Amino acid sequence: MSAPITAAAPSSDALVLASIANSIGTITLNNSTRRNALSEVLLDQVIAALDDFKTKEVRVVILRAFEGATVWSAGHDIKELPQANQDPLGYSDPLERALRAVRAFPAPVIAMVHGSVWGGAFDLVASCDMIIADETCSFAITPANLGLPYNTTGLMHFLGRLPINLVKELFFTAAPIKGNDAYKWGIVNHLVPSAELEAFTTDFATKITKKAPLAISVAKEQLRILTDYQPIAAQIFEQLQEMRRTVYDSKDYTEGIQAFLQKRPAVFTGK
Structure with missing residues (x-):
């Protein structure tokens, strides 16, 4: 039996807690x-934890919120x-760096x-x-x-997992999809x-730790390469970037951010 996963109380000063x-x-x-x-500091701590786990040859990672x-x-x-007037989700954005760290980690997350x-x-x-969730999700x-304007890489993450009609519904409505539908x-x-969520997740992860880690690592990397590297002509990528630029240079983007910070409904004009 593996030890139970214990989430520390959120009173700790650390934004991210890591244990093995x-x-x-x-x-x-x-x-x-x-x-x-997902602030830069929090995401940097997630990346640091993954880097540490890599050196300690962790065989499975569980990413969770505090209890x-x-x-x-x-x-x-x-x-x-x-x-x-600046790309909000550029390659060096902290979230983008964290996503790459999770996807490239050499064991299941x-x-x-x-x-x-x-x-x-x-x-x-x-x-x-993989995602294991309960009825509150x-x-x-x-x-x-x-x-x-969500970035092309992010859209491809969703297209790699979900049918395009569902991806469109999620992005067009911004409405939450609940547990049973998820x-x-x-x-x-x-x-x-x-x-049962913690016990089920622990048992599931424990089963993976008993399998051949090198075979799993190589399979994960093969799948990442096969799903991540879709060929796109250079001019098409440039076109997509130009389309995104018209959005983050727009009045609507400024209005959306300001409305969120001012805690009021945004009024979009399409300009």
């Missing part, structure tokens, strides 16, 4: 005051997004989800290899609420009762 037991590394998002918003969190993560820290997952946190969860991708559409691998 029986070859299972656990990363706990621990910022209760900001609903685990009792009703919001798994509120998504990208909006206060850190540029307000105008399991997202254990209790509560709601918003915006960029949905991309983070979807970048994990919901998932929403919300750039349409901000007038934010399971039906294959967002979630396993949907279990809340009281």
